Structure formats: C-alpha cells, structure tokens
Amino acid sequence: MDFKLSEDQEMLRSLARDFLTKECPKAKVRELEADEKGYDPQMWERMAGLGWLGLVFPENYGGTGATFLDLVLLMEEIGRNILPGPFFSTATCALPILEYGDEELKAKFLPQIAKGAAIWTLALIETLGGYEASEIRTSARIGDGQYVIEGTKLFVPNANIASHLLIAAQTGEGDKGITMFIVDAHSLGVEVEVIPTIAEDKQCQVTFTKVKVPEGNVLGNVGGGWDIVEFILDRAAILKCAEVCGGCQAVVEMTNAYAKDRVQFDKPIGSFQAIQHRLVDMFVNVEGLQYLVYQAAWEISVGSPSKLHISLVKAKASEVYQQACLDAIRIHGATGFTKEHDVGLYFRRVKASEFAMGDTDLWRERVAVELGL
Amino acid sequence: MDFKLGEKEGVLRRAIREFAQKEIPSEHFCLLLEEESRDEDWELAMSTSKKLAQKGWLVMAWPKEYGGRAASYWEQMVYGEECGYWGIPGISMGISGVAWVGPSLMQFGNEEQRKKYLPVIASGEPDGVWCTGYSEPNAGSDFANIQTRAIRDGDEYVINGQKVWTSCAHRARWCWLAVKTDPNAPKKHHGISIFIVDMKSPGITVNPLLNYYGVHIFNEVFFDNVRVSASNLVGEENKGWYHLMQSLASERHSIGPALYGSVRRLLEELVDYAKETQHDGKPLCQNPVVRHMLADAAAEAEMLKLFNYQTTWELTQGIIPIYGSSRNKAFGDQLLERISIIGMKLMGAYSQVDPYSKWTKLHGIIQRLYLLFPGISIAAGTDEIEKNVIGQFKLGLPKSY
Known part of the structure; x- marks a missing residue:
C-alpha cells in the first residue's frame, strides 16, 4: 500500500499543470466555448508533442507506454484547469482499439492519434439517452462486403471536428447483437449537428443515412460490440471521474482562498463556522473521491479492475461535483453567480460529466448489483 | 501508488477471522461501544480481552518489553477492521488504556510509569481498565476550561473537582485525569497537567449517568481531597494540553478502521436482510430506493476505508495524522449515522422494537446502533470540533471561535 506518486507521475502532473495554466487560461476556455x-x-499539436495523445500506447505505435493511472492523473489536471476539446473523446476510442484492434487496425490508427493527426469520438447513445444495449437502434446491414449504417446518435462529443467515429450499431438481436464500427467521419451520409448545451462543449447529433463502411472496419467481433462498450464504459467512467475530481479540487481551492480573503463583519468569512464547515465537507468529500478514483485506476493499471470500485466512483463523482460547485457559489455570494467568475464554468460542466458514460443512477444500480442486491 | 495490502496482513486477517468464528457469539457483528453497560456484556468483553492478550493482539503495536509485538501500522489497521467486522468485544477494555493511555505513556510518560502500567493493560486483566477524565460541566468542547484542581502538597497532589461524561468510570481501575495545576497561567491551556489516579482512592465518588435508553456508559466522577503521589504526574507539569492533543489524535485514529469494519459488516447484513425480507409482496431488495440507499452507503464506506488507509500510510511515513484522524472520525460518524438510519428504514415497523425482545430483527444491532450513534459522534470531540480542527489545520482558515 502506497499513496505516493512516482517521480515520473509527479513530473507528469506538474508539467501538465504548467502547460494548461499557460496555454489554456480561463479566457481561452471562454473563447473556445464560443468557438x-x-x-x-x-494546442492540440503541442499536446501531441508532449506525448499526451499516445500516453498509454506502446512505443511502436508512437506512444510512451505509460499506465492507465498516468492517464488518469493527466485527466485530473485537465479537469482542474478545464480544457475544452477532444482529448477525452479520442482517449475513449483509443483504449478499445488498443485492446480489441488487430495488428492492422492498431498500426493504422494509433500512430495517427499519437501524433495529433486524428480526432476520434464514441457514438454510442441514442434518443433514449441511456447506456443499455437495448437502446441501440442504429442498424448495420451487411451486403457486398460492406455494412450500411442507418440511424441517429446523440450527445456525441466533438463529432463536429472528428475525423473518425467509433459507433455501436445493431447487427442482430439483444446483447449479442451489437457490433462496433470504425467510421470515417467524412463518409457520405454522415451528418453532424452541434447540440447547444449548458457546458457549450460541442456534443452533437450524428445522423447516419446509408453510410457505407468496409467489413474490415469492424472493431473486435461481429456481435461482440457490447463487451467492448462495457470495456469502454469502465475505463472512460474512471477518466471522466478523474476530470471531475480535478474540477472539484479547483473549485474547493478557489473557494478556500476566497473565504480567507473576503472580509465581512471585520473578519474573513472563512472564520465563520457556517462557511468553514461547509468548506471542510467539500474538501473531505473531494479528497475521498480522489482516493476512489486512484484506487479504481490503479486496479485497472495492474490488470485487475474491480467492477464494484469503478461503479462506486462514477456513482459518487457527480454528486460530489455538484455539491462542491453549489457550495462554492454560495460561499462566493453574488460574485459566484456572475459570468465573469470561474466557478460557473465548472458548475456548467457538472451535468455533462454526469451523463458522459452513464449517469449516477445507472452506476448506483451497478453498485447494488455488485453488492449482491 | 499501490492499493494492495501485504501478505502479512492477509495472514493476520485470516487468523482473526478464525478466532472470531470460534470465540464470538454469532449475534455479535458490529462493534457497539457500550459493552461497559450490561454486566453480561462486560464479562464477555473482559474474558475476550484476555484471549486477545494471549494471542498477542490486544496491544499489538506496543514494543515487546511492554507486552506487545511491535506490529506494523498496517497490521493494526487490519486488526481494527476485523474487530469491527466481527464485533469482537473487549478490544479496547473501555477504550482508554489500550487506545491512548498506553501510547501516551510511551510518548511522554517516564520509564517507571511505563513499567508499572503498560504490562497490566497488555494482560487484558480488569486491573488494566482505564477511564478518561476530560470533560467537566463547564468544559466540553472548550476543554481547556477545566476547573478540577491539583495542588502540590509535599510528595503528593491533592485533587478536587468534578468530571462528567466519564465513560467506563464504573468499571475502571485507573483514571487518566486532566486537571488544572496553574489556574493563573496567561492562557488557559497553559496550566493543564495529566495525572494517573487509582479509582480506589478515598474521596472518589462515581455516579452513573444513564443515556436516554437506560444504557450505562458514562458517569459523573467527583474528586474530594483525593491524594495522589507526585510520581503519578505524567509528562511535564502544565504541559498537559500539548500532550493531550497528540493523545487525542491517537484516540481518533484508533476508531476509524473498526468503524469501517463495522460498516462493511452492517452493509452485508442489510443486503442479506433486504434479499430475505418481503415487503408489499416482493423482496425488499427489488425496491429501487433500497438499492440506491445501500449503494450510496457502500460508496461512502469505501471512502472511509481509503481514508483509513491514507492515514495509516502517513503513520508509516512518520507523519502524525492530526488532520486525517479528525477527518476519519467525522466522516465515519456521519456514515454510521446514515447506515443506522437506512437500517432502521429497512426494518420497517420492527425498527421500533426493543433490541433485546423476541420480536427484534438482526439481533437488535440496528436499533442499538441507532440509539448509540448520536453519542458516538459527540465522544472524543464533536463533529463540529473535528471540523474546526480540519478548517484550521488543513485548510488554513482562521480560528472560528
């Protein structure tokens, strides 16, 4: 048992913090929201140069061979700073390619991702908005050595700029009837429309009208897609929670600083217990969330992921984030309610992070199943 | 970073499990800190503490010369978890001696005191049972406000005053007593000292204070010209406050792992109960509200586990976990409260049944816990005081009072 980060991990973290502070100040975040x-x-190119885009790939695919936990630490910094863009969406596709892709697919796609030449996104959920195999209605019919895909995907992050889509489509019935396809985002029949969201984070509706996809673009086995989805959900959920955790830390820190600085009744407001205890609760919950994230990530890194531990984190993370943001706004008073203040940037991301990779109720239910209920 | 415990800890865990299955009645499955109340519970606690001593577990962290086996912090943590899980009574003999008197004597007692008192605690015998005299009618959270006085008289001190909420005083052979030795000190926490007092001394009166359910945990203790030898002063005169702050950190830390163990067991029991119990024509476990409540509690239990791990890890790094101890206690208290309330909800109408009656479910543990947790979250520092500690020492916020 060891709670200490390795020297390399400390370095990754501090480099990431410096880079993001410098390259992506909040003015930039606001600019990209409107962009x-x-x-x-x-910036994407420079991130590729830092080795972030292929962080966990082996060197022969242009990566640096880092662990999943390292990637989690990077996501934590991304969440702490807020970095708009396709880092998460690309990672959620790269991980399953690495795990399920054959040699040809890996050699074709991973080096491209690592050098920043491709942007990927996962097109999974549909109009029902849920993460169940039964909710996948997009179909893929085979004929003449290719599949024809028809259907509509919702809340696909960054599809407006993606070069590739990883999509889940129905090739048969039930859980065994889902197949994952790699689709060139510029294929004929793919239409993308940005959904206006409160996080202004470019989630899209993607419509597939008779989109032709070569047979060789199936990831894994035909009918084996839902296993891949589960593989993605487990890992992407932890990445998302790491991002949430970073965001929580930023919110707690800015609020703590404000509580020391802001004077009312001739005293810093942080000296009042109504404020102090609220801050303590925020801080303790965020710290606990961080350990939950690290534990689940470490278990994935060493090859023994725990369904229970993964589910617990995703069930908890958004609750903690939401409460931290609400408390932060409350402690900042009217200032925290303004467009100019940074806390709102975080609060507006709470729901996006909850619904990415399954909401709180879905993961609570998974916890319940793991508990034996 | 590494989230796996070592093989040594695994061996210990299995050994404790084996011991518990053999020695502990099956209706014990949660550590209820009220064993000093009923005579039969106390008897079981004391006979178990002797067995724990023989196993070398009771004070496993202590050096061999004082009856311990110099166990690692990780072993201590596992021991705490398992004792909580199995509800092993007697692990603390009323808590004071094992949990903080011993560690404090090792930190700032003298050799003579260590030799005299530590082996007795380590033996698990009734003469090793201690109580702690901190709170007074006008000194609760504002502990430095104590007024019980010790005045030097030759080779002795003469003690006068009153303590209150003194857990286990009616079972204890010794009292770990905080008194004022310099009432004129410029700051009120500068004039405090600690004494070891024999509870059989003339002039001591112990009056029971029953809780709202008639459980006898704490007492009021009166000191009327009680004479103690000057050699019973622990550490430096007037430095008691600083000694006690360290002592309290040990006390708070010792509670976390056992709390987690209890919580984990309670969750398991409640899951089984929800599966076996029909409500409105279907198993309780199919009720989404029940599923969600238990899932949320499980997430918090996991947080508590990791908090304990983190604090234990700090200890292995030579860090005194002042913040961590307060965090774990406050967080653990809130979790215990939550689980008690969930448990009572699951019991439905049976939640109102006397825990010892034939109608009770799950051996009455849930009701007992429900009746107990408000007290647990006050003992050893209220949650509000713990949050003040965290606010000041971890978040660097100005003192709030």
Whole structure:
C-alpha cells in the first residue's frame, strides 16, 4: 500500500499543470466555448508533442507506454484547469482499439492519434439517452462486403471536428447483437449537428443515412460490440471521474482562498463556522473521491479492475461535483453567480460529466448489483 | 501508488477471522461501544480481552518489553477492521488504556510509569481498565476550561473537582485525569497537567449517568481531597494540553478502521436482510430506493476505508495524522449515522422494537446502533470540533471561535 506518486507521475502532473495554466487560461476556455470548433488545433499539436495523445500506447505505435493511472492523473489536471476539446473523446476510442484492434487496425490508427493527426469520438447513445444495449437502434446491414449504417446518435462529443467515429450499431438481436464500427467521419451520409448545451462543449447529433463502411472496419467481433462498450464504459467512467475530481479540487481551492480573503463583519468569512464547515465537507468529500478514483485506476493499471470500485466512483463523482460547485457559489455570494467568475464554468460542466458514460443512477444500480442486491 | 495490502496482513486477517468464528457469539457483528453497560456484556468483553492478550493482539503495536509485538501500522489497521467486522468485544477494555493511555505513556510518560502500567493493560486483566477524565460541566468542547484542581502538597497532589461524561468510570481501575495545576497561567491551556489516579482512592465518588435508553456508559466522577503521589504526574507539569492533543489524535485514529469494519459488516447484513425480507409482496431488495440507499452507503464506506488507509500510510511515513484522524472520525460518524438510519428504514415497523425482545430483527444491532450513534459522534470531540480542527489545520482558515 502506497499513496505516493512516482517521480515520473509527479513530473507528469506538474508539467501538465504548467502547460494548461499557460496555454489554456480561463479566457481561452471562454473563447473556445464560443468557438465553432471548440478546440485549439495548435494546442492540440503541442499536446501531441508532449506525448499526451499516445500516453498509454506502446512505443511502436508512437506512444510512451505509460499506465492507465498516468492517464488518469493527466485527466485530473485537465479537469482542474478545464480544457475544452477532444482529448477525452479520442482517449475513449483509443483504449478499445488498443485492446480489441488487430495488428492492422492498431498500426493504422494509433500512430495517427499519437501524433495529433486524428480526432476520434464514441457514438454510442441514442434518443433514449441511456447506456443499455437495448437502446441501440442504429442498424448495420451487411451486403457486398460492406455494412450500411442507418440511424441517429446523440450527445456525441466533438463529432463536429472528428475525423473518425467509433459507433455501436445493431447487427442482430439483444446483447449479442451489437457490433462496433470504425467510421470515417467524412463518409457520405454522415451528418453532424452541434447540440447547444449548458457546458457549450460541442456534443452533437450524428445522423447516419446509408453510410457505407468496409467489413474490415469492424472493431473486435461481429456481435461482440457490447463487451467492448462495457470495456469502454469502465475505463472512460474512471477518466471522466478523474476530470471531475480535478474540477472539484479547483473549485474547493478557489473557494478556500476566497473565504480567507473576503472580509465581512471585520473578519474573513472563512472564520465563520457556517462557511468553514461547509468548506471542510467539500474538501473531505473531494479528497475521498480522489482516493476512489486512484484506487479504481490503479486496479485497472495492474490488470485487475474491480467492477464494484469503478461503479462506486462514477456513482459518487457527480454528486460530489455538484455539491462542491453549489457550495462554492454560495460561499462566493453574488460574485459566484456572475459570468465573469470561474466557478460557473465548472458548475456548467457538472451535468455533462454526469451523463458522459452513464449517469449516477445507472452506476448506483451497478453498485447494488455488485453488492449482491 | 499501490492499493494492495501485504501478505502479512492477509495472514493476520485470516487468523482473526478464525478466532472470531470460534470465540464470538454469532449475534455479535458490529462493534457497539457500550459493552461497559450490561454486566453480561462486560464479562464477555473482559474474558475476550484476555484471549486477545494471549494471542498477542490486544496491544499489538506496543514494543515487546511492554507486552506487545511491535506490529506494523498496517497490521493494526487490519486488526481494527476485523474487530469491527466481527464485533469482537473487549478490544479496547473501555477504550482508554489500550487506545491512548498506553501510547501516551510511551510518548511522554517516564520509564517507571511505563513499567508499572503498560504490562497490566497488555494482560487484558480488569486491573488494566482505564477511564478518561476530560470533560467537566463547564468544559466540553472548550476543554481547556477545566476547573478540577491539583495542588502540590509535599510528595503528593491533592485533587478536587468534578468530571462528567466519564465513560467506563464504573468499571475502571485507573483514571487518566486532566486537571488544572496553574489556574493563573496567561492562557488557559497553559496550566493543564495529566495525572494517573487509582479509582480506589478515598474521596472518589462515581455516579452513573444513564443515556436516554437506560444504557450505562458514562458517569459523573467527583474528586474530594483525593491524594495522589507526585510520581503519578505524567509528562511535564502544565504541559498537559500539548500532550493531550497528540493523545487525542491517537484516540481518533484508533476508531476509524473498526468503524469501517463495522460498516462493511452492517452493509452485508442489510443486503442479506433486504434479499430475505418481503415487503408489499416482493423482496425488499427489488425496491429501487433500497438499492440506491445501500449503494450510496457502500460508496461512502469505501471512502472511509481509503481514508483509513491514507492515514495509516502517513503513520508509516512518520507523519502524525492530526488532520486525517479528525477527518476519519467525522466522516465515519456521519456514515454510521446514515447506515443506522437506512437500517432502521429497512426494518420497517420492527425498527421500533426493543433490541433485546423476541420480536427484534438482526439481533437488535440496528436499533442499538441507532440509539448509540448520536453519542458516538459527540465522544472524543464533536463533529463540529473535528471540523474546526480540519478548517484550521488543513485548510488554513482562521480560528472560528
């Protein structure tokens, strides 16, 4: 048992913090929210240069061979700073390619991702908005050595700028009837429309009208798609929770600083117990969330993921984030309610992070199942 | 970073499990800190503490010369978890001696005191049972406000005053007593000292204070010209406050792992109960509200586990976990409260049944816990005081009072 980060991990964290502080100040975050693309291509290139985009890939695919826990630490910094763009969506596709792709697919796609030449996103959920195999209605019919995909996906992050989509489509009945396809985002029949969201984070509706996909673009086995979805959900949920956890830390820190600085009744408001205890609760919950994230990530890193531990984190993270943001706004008073203040940037991301990779209720239910209920 | 416990801890865990299955009645499955109340519970606690001593577990952290076996912090943590899980009584003999008197004597007692008192605690015998005299009618959270006085008289001190909420005083052979030795000190926490007092001394009166359910945990203790030898002063005169702050950190830390063990067992029992119990024509476990409540509690239990791990890890790094101890206690208290309330909800109408009656479910543990947790979250520092500690020492906020 060891709670200490390795030297390399400390370095990754501090480099990431410095880079993001410098390259992506809150003015930049606001600019990218208003931007049509929602990301900064130059920054993306520099991130590739830092080795972030292929962090967990083996060296022969242009990566640095880091662990999943390292990736989690990076996501934590991304959440802490807020970095608009396709880092998460690309990672959620790269991980299953690494795990389920054959040699040809891996050699074709991973080096591209690592050098920043491809942007990926996962097109999974549909109009019902849930993460169940039964809710996948997009169909893929085979004929003439290719599949034809028809259907509509919702809340697909960054599809407006994606070069590739990883999509779940129905090739048969039930859980065994789902197959994952790699789709060139510029294929004929793919239409993308950005959904206006409160996080202004470029989630999209993607419509597939008779989109032709070569047979070779199936990831894993035909009918084996839901296993891949589960693989993605477990890992992407932890990445998302790491991002949430970073966001929580930023919110607690800015609020703590404000409580020491802001004077009312001739005293810093942080000296009042109504404020102090609220801050303590925020801080303790966020710290607990951080350990939950690290534990689940470490278990994935060493090859023994725990369904229970993964589910617990995702069931807890958004609750903690929401409460931390609400408390932070309350402690900041009217200032925290303004467009100019940073706390609102975080609060507006709470729901997006909850619904990414399954909401609190879905993961609570998974916890219940793991408990034996 | 590494989230796996070692093989040594695994061996210990299995050994305790084996011991518990053999020695502990099956209706014990949660550590209820009220064993000093009923005579039969106390008898079981004391006979178990002797067995724990023989196993070398009771004070496993202590050096061999004082009856321990120099166990690692991780072993201590596992021991705490398992004792909580199995509800092993007697692990603390009324808590004071094992949990903080011993560690404090090792930190700032003298050699003579260590030799005299530590082996007796380590033996698990009734003469090793201690109580702690901190709170007074006008000194609760504002502990430095104590007024019980010790005045030097030759080779002795003469003690006068009153303590209150003194847990286990009616079972204890010794009292770990905080008194004022310099009432004129410029700051009120500068004039405090600690004494070891024999509870059989003339001039001591112990009056029971029953809780709202008639459970006898604490007492009021009166000191009327009680004479103690000057050699019973622990540490430096007037430095008691600083000694006690360290002592309290040990006390708070010792509670976390056992609390987690209890919580984990309670969750398991409640899951089984929900599966076996029909409500409105279907198993309780199919009720989404029940599923969600238990899932949320499980997430918090996992947080408590990791908090304990983190604090224990700090100890292995030579860090005194002042913040962590307060965090774990306050968080654990809130979790216990939550689980008690969930448990009572699951019991439905049976939640109102006397825990010892034939109508009770799950051996009455849930009701007993429900009746007990408000007290637990006050003992050893209220949650509000713990949050003050965290606010000041971890968040660097100005003192709030």
